[in-house]
Amino acid sequence: MAYKLLKQEGSARRGAFETVHGTVQTPAFMNVATAGAIKGGLSAFDLKDIRCQVMLCNTYHLHLRPGDKLVADLGGLHKFTRWQGPILTDSGGFQVFSLAKLRKITEEGVAFSSHLDGHRIFMGPEESMQIQANLGSTIAMAFDECVENPAPYSYSKDSCARTTRWLRRCKAEMARLKSEGKAVNPDQLLFGINQGCTFEDLRVEHMKEIAQLDLDGYAIGGLAVGEPAPVMYQIISAVEPHMPREKIRYLMGVGTPGNILEAVYRGVDLFDCVMPSRNARHGHLNTWNGIINIKNAKYERDESPIDPECDCPVCKNFSRAYIRHLFKADEMLGMRLAVMHNLYFYNHLMERIRQELDAGTFGQFHDHYVQLLDTRI
Numbered sequence: 001m002a003y004k005l006l007k008q009e010g011s012a013r014r015g016a017f018e019t020v021h022g023t024v025q026t027p028a029f030m031n032v033a034t035a036g037a038i039k040g041g042l043s044a045f046d047l048k049d050i051r052c053q054v055m056l057c058n059t060y061h062l063h064l065r066p067g068d069k070l071v072a073d074l075g076g077l078h079k080f081t082r083w084q085g086p087i088l089t090d091s092g093g094f095q096v097f098s099l100a101k102l103r104k105i106t107e108e109g110v111a112f113s114s115h116l117d118g119h120r121i122f123m124g125p126e127e128s129m130q131i132q133a134n135l136g137s138t139i140a141m142a143f144d145e146c147v148e149n150p151a152p153y154s155y156s157k158d159s160c161a162r163t164t165r166w167l168r169r170c171k172a173e174m175a176r177l178k179s180e181g182k183a184v185n186p187d188q189l190l191f192g193i194n195q196g197c198t199f200e201d202l203r204v205e206h207m208k209e210i211a212q213l214d215l216d217g218y219a220i221g222g223l224a225v226g227e228p229a230p231v232m233y234q235i236i237s238a239v240e241p242h243m244p245r246e247k248i249r250y251l252m253g254v255g256t257p258g259n260i261l262e263a264v265y266r267g268v269d270l271f272d273c274v275m276p277s278r279n280a281r282h283g284h285l286n287t288w289n290g291i292i293n294i295k296n297a298k299y300e301r302d303e304s305p306i307d308p309e310c311d312c313p314v315c316k317n318f319s320r321a322y323i324r325h326l327f328k329a330d331e332m333l334g335m336r337l338a339v340m341h342n343l344y345f346y347n348h349l350m351e352r353i354r355q356e357l358d359a360g361t362f363g364q365f366h367d368h369y370v371q372l373l374d375t376r377i
């Protein structure tokens with residue numbers, strides 16, 4: 001069994017997830033390296049310094065550039081990027097539905113035009129699994145339909161059924177690729193994705209269905225796409241009792257530190273989000289007292305670190321005044337240092353959550369920080 005539940009406090013879970021590329025201590029936050037690099041100029045070496053456990057790469061982007069066949073020829077993503085820890089690749093589905101143009105969805109899959117040069121591409125469950133087999137990630141995500149929010153009930157229902165059919169095809173295709181020796185990582189894991197928009201009954205029914213497929217992990221997708229946060233929490237609470245207890249659970253694309261605390265509280269183990277790196281590139285930095293805007297004039301002569309409580313490589317060495325100056329002067333280093341700090345903050349937040357769960361004090365930790373960390377100061 002890959003996932004080991006070590007301790008539980010209410011619904012919150014402290015666990016360990018074993019993979020061929022190392023053990024992930026959960027709850028954990030995956031650091032998003034869209035095209036094999038964190039936006040902001042961070043490499044695999046930096047990821048170690050900021051205590052990243054899992055790197056997440058995007059199938060759609062890597063399929064377009066440099067092409068997954070080239071990555072396979074060069075030994076897969078681990079060898080290509082030099083990150084030796086676990087890598088999760090998404091299915092490409094989310095980008096196909098959010099970035100690509102002129103989509104046409106059929107039972108077979110989705111035909112669409114590349115957002116880069118407009119050339120026609122077809123991606124279905126088999127193609128997504130083939131691309132991810134070439135990338136050689138530790139964890140592959142199943143190809144699902146990402147429905148727009150809000151969506152009509154009947155469309156959402158049909159889409160859930162199709163996503164289940166696609167999931168069966170993903171599982172079969174991954175097995176075929178492995179048995180024919182066509183997977184760069186023969187131990188690649190497969191996670192299924194729960195869908196159903198904001199309809200509780202569809203969500204629960206779909207979760208029950210995919211739980212029977214005995215996958216390596218289960219994700220909740222299609223949330224944090226514009227619905228109010230309380231609706232998201234309600235869906236997680238409704239779906240959670242139907243997620244297999246002995247499998248790892250991943251909430252896709254979430255979120256703020258407050259969102260993460262609320263989701264851990266409701267039994268989620270794994271997260272990813274572009275928010276910390278994107279916010280950092282705009283000068284919005286996470287601290288244990290809330291979010292600061294480093295471009296603010298009040299930091300012009302401030303010699304203290306971004307967060308006096310943070311022991312990241314940036315806070316150990318540089319002042320707010322210096323980082324503010326770098327932003328004002330449009331120096332690339334400003335963005336790089338900001339991204340390093342924010343990702344470290346998220347990774348460290350997860351570490352703190354794990355410590356609190358180990359000590360049985362997560363409830364108090366949650367109550368103290370859930371509002372505070374998302375406050376702009």
Ligand SMILES: [Zn+2]
Nearest residue numbers: 310312315341
């Ligand atoms: Zn820091």
